[in-house]
Amino acid sequence: MFPSKVYFFLSLLIILPITTAFGQYFEVRGKLFDAESKEPLAFVQVALFAAGDQTKPLTFSDTDIDGNFSLEVPRGNYTFKAFFIGYSDLLKEGITVNGLTDLGELAMQGDGQSLQEVVVQTTKLPIRSSMEGITIAPEANLANVGGTLLDILRNTPSITVSEDGTIALRGSTGTNILINGRNSSLTQNLDQLPASAVEEIRIINNPNARYDAEAEGGVIDIILKKGQDLGTHGGLEATYGTRNRTNLGARINHRGLKLNTFAGYNFRDWKDVGARQSTRVLFEDEETLQQNTETARRNVGHNLTYGADYYFGNNVLSYEGVYQSSLDRQVNTLFAELERGGASPEAFDYVRRNQESETDTGLDNALIFEHSFKDKGHLLRATASHSYRNQFKTQEIDIFNNTLEPLPENRTGQELAYIDEVRNISVLQADYIKPLENGKFETGLKSIFRKFDNDYQYLRFDESEGGFVEDPRVSNRFLYEDQVLAGYAVYSKTKSKFEYALGLRGEMTFVDTYLENTGETNKQRYFDLFPSVQGMYNISDVHSLKFTYSKRIDRPTAWRLNPFPDITDSLNVRRGNPNLQPEMINSFELGHMANFKKASLTTNLFYRHVDGQLDFITIVEDGISYSQPANLLSSQSYGLEWIGTGEVSKWYSLNGGLTIYRIIVDGSNISQEFTNSGFAWNLKLTQDFKLPLGINFQLAGTYDSPEIEAQGRDLAQYFIDATLQKSLFKDKGSIALSVRDIFDTRRFAGFARTNTFSQDFYSKQETRIVLLSARMNF
Numbered sequence: 001m002f003p004s005k006v007y008f009f010l011s012l013l014i015i016l017p018i019t020t021a022f023g024q025y026f027e028v029r030g031k032l033f034d035a036e037s038k039e040p041l042a043f044v045q046v047a048l049f050a051a052g053d054q055t056k057p058l059t060f061s062d063t064d065i066d067g068n069f070s071l072e073v074p075r076g077n078y079t080f081k082a083f084f085i086g087y088s089d090l091l092k093e094g095i096t097v098n099g100l101t102d103l104g105e106l107a108m109q110g111d112g113q114s115l116q117e118v119v120v121q122t123t124k125l126p127i128r129s130s131m132e133g134i135t136i137a138p139e140a141n142l143a144n145v146g147g148t149l150l151d152i153l154r155n156t157p158s159i160t161v162s163e164d165g166t167i168a169l170r171g172s173t174g175t176n177i178l179i180n181g182r183n184s185s186l187t188q189n190l191d192q193l194p195a196s197a198v199e200e201i202r203i204i205n206n207p208n209a210r211y212d213a214e215a216e217g218g219v220i221d222i223i224l225k226k227g228q229d230l231g232t233h234g235g236l237e238a239t240y241g242t243r244n245r246t247n248l249g250a251r252i253n254h255r256g257l258k259l260n261t262f263a264g265y266n267f268r269d270w271k272d273v274g275a276r277q278s279t280r281v282l283f284e285d286e287e288t289l290q291q292n293t294e295t296a297r298r299n300v301g302h303n304l305t306y307g308a309d310y311y312f313g314n315n316v317l318s319y320e321g322v323y324q325s326s327l328d329r330q331v332n333t334l335f336a337e338l339e340r341g342g343a344s345p346e347a348f349d350y351v352r353r354n355q356e357s358e359t360d361t362g363l364d365n366a367l368i369f370e371h372s373f374k375d376k377g378h379l380l381r382a383t384a385s386h387s388y389r390n391q392f393k394t395q396e397i398d399i400f401n402n403t404l405e406p407l408p409e410n411r412t413g414q415e416l417a418y419i420d421e422v423r424n425i426s427v428l429q430a431d432y433i434k435p436l437e438n439g440k441f442e443t444g445l446k447s448i449f450r451k452f453d454n455d456y457q458y459l460r461f462d463e464s465e466g467g468f469v470e471d472p473r474v475s476n477r478f479l480y481e482d483q484v485l486a487g488y489a490v491y492s493k494t495k496s497k498f499e500y501a502l503g504l505r506g507e508m509t510f511v512d513t514y515l516e517n518t519g520e521t522n523k524q525r526y527f528d529l530f531p532s533v534q535g536m537y538n539i540s541d542v543h544s545l546k547f548t549y550s551k552r553i554d555r556p557t558a559w560r561l562n563p564f565p566d567i568t569d570s571l572n573v574r575r576g577n578p579n580l581q582p583e584m585i586n587s588f589e590l591g592h593m594a595n596f597k598k599a600s601l602t603t604n605l606f607y608r609h610v611d612g613q614l615d616f617i618t619i620v621e622d623g624i625s626y627s628q629p630a631n632l633l634s635s636q637s638y639g640l641e642w643i644g645t646g647e648v649s650k651w652y653s654l655n656g657g658l659t660i661y662r663i664i665v666d667g668s669n670i671s672q673e674f675t676n677s678g679f680a681w682n683l684k685l686t687q688d689f690k691l692p693l694g695i696n697f698q699l700a701g702t703y704d705s706p707e708i709e710a711q712g713r714d715l716a717q718y719f720i721d722a723t724l725q726k727s728l729f730k731d732k733g734s735i736a737l738s739v740r741d742i743f744d745t746r747r748f749a750g751f752a753r754t755n756t757f758s759q760d761f762y763s764k765q766e767t768r769i770v771l772l773s774a775r776m777n778f
Helices: 002-023 149-154
Strands: 026-034 045-050 059-062 068-073 076-083 090-097 101-108 127-129 133-136 159-161 167-169 175-179 198-204 218-224 231-241 245-255 259-282 287-312 315-340 346-372 379-401 413-436 439-462 467-470 476-494 498-515 520-538 543-554 572-574 583-595 599-611 614-621 624-631 634-647 652-666 675-691 695-704 712-714 717-728 733-740 748-753 757-765 769-777
Touching (some): 026 076, 026 090, 045 068, 090 101, 127 599, 149 159, 149 198, 167 175, 167 218, 245 769
Parallel strands (some): 026 101
Antiparallel strands (some): 045 076, 127 133, 133 198, 198 218, 231 245, 231 769, 245 259, 259 287, 287 315, 413 439, 439 467, 476 498, 543 583, 583 599, 599 634, 652 675, 675 695, 695 717, 712 748, 733 769
């Protein structure tokens, strides 16, 4: 035993000094800053690799808010590398670590792209201004906690969201909404996409020829989270609110040097109630129709995002996918009172109770290949994507005539409707970027293939048949197909103080529609050229002037072309118009950007002229109001916009925007009644207060002024949200209490006025909601 103990003791004497020497870790530190602005760079990924081997980092971290980093490694020889989006990788080889090693201040060079964003160096900017528009960071606005993409847009400057979820940008509802830069059928229902799944939103008011020419108002690009940090990261979140509203989510990603994988899941169970009132008066018939609708709705949905990036050589192969599934149930009970005066006065009451059930399934897949040539910024990118969506809706309608009491014994009729809509969108795209001396050349090809199939079956209960019988006068199947074949070229140049970009895009459009029950077809073929001009003059490091111009097109969407009627309310019917033609838009913008140390302010003066303005008009036929889209002669809009963000003090900051504009609508080609004009404005203001004990308090307010329509006006809407958030676990977690619409003021209202009738409406949903949310990141 003794020799064994001696041997063991001697072994320890030999091994311990060796393991101590090799096991001791030493700090490697330094600081990163922007080579041009000299400002520190926060949240940059830094890593140390074994000398001669950059396949796997031995240790990695992020810089802090002041650009400082600290890494720990044993003695040895290493290579240091820093990664940051928008900057060239910083590589420093031949680092020998024998003790504390200070790399000093290291400068990172921008990637050389022209027309770059003007960025205020703050901790986490909610709004960043660029040449083409603004970029929104949703997580910086606490009012978005537990919400959806529509909640983000409601809190975004220059954007308004209507009662049915329609998005308007600077007063225009013609917007091209993209998912990760791609056309997707998932954008048809933005309330299905949770706010927590969104990384950022890019609003491009006047896009150049690189983008689709489609949409009057511009482009809204929704960038979903995928995770790019080295190592394994993720997060969990849960929200619970009044009326048992629930939102649960989880996300994770793992990033190595060769492979990045990511996934995220959200479950949402949301309930809403509301009421709507409308009054319509027909002057000649002396008829008044008063309607009150009570609504109760529950939506249960699942949202899954997933994908991977594979890095090999100078190439990246990426796959991105989104899956959505939801079940929406709602009951709409409409109470109507109809009174006619004149020589033979009469009155008629009725109730329509509509029980709707809708299943919605969507799938989005994309494959992206990117090759970087040896020259910095020399790039080839190819994308193939397909988007599928299927909505199946059942409407069971009970009718109660000559009564305002919807009791079983009072039922006088039944109607049944099935709506089965399938949407497919396929996109093939290739882009090539070639750097030039003080500039670059971009070109590309894109093909979009869309196919929509809307099958509408309408039945009435027939007492003699003892069951439901289809009504062929209302049932229909509408098929829509289009193809857009496009090519573009953009040349940009950067001089000492002046940058500019000239672009030209060509698009060939094929549209075919078919209404099965009537055999009616509609074919459209047209080719258009769309020039774009962008310029920016850098007066100083603080001030810049910009000018943009683009010609654009807004094609009628499939649902606007589909003539099938919505029978939810038999006296107020919405239908499409298969004879619609596209709008042609010329858009100009002149702006000033000021980038201070702790604040930024962007001022934009814009003008837009539209030929063939698409707008909804209301006509009355045989006592029934029909709301349908039509091509008006033209419209003009011009206005002024301010968007800013600033840190007033260490404990108080604010951001927001104010947009003032005038709209002039000329519908004299239909009737002088459809000519209107007026001013409108909207204000978004968010205030952040940093309180002691890691508590943040935020107030977010919105005001949308009255806005003119072809026949009338939508009234103002306004609301204030408040959120109190407490950081936990060294800012890795948080808990938040939110009150949406504190004063319960948010509602939709408006009126229409013509020579033959007037119509007023008021709609109020349950908007004052209390939500408790918790988050944890790892």
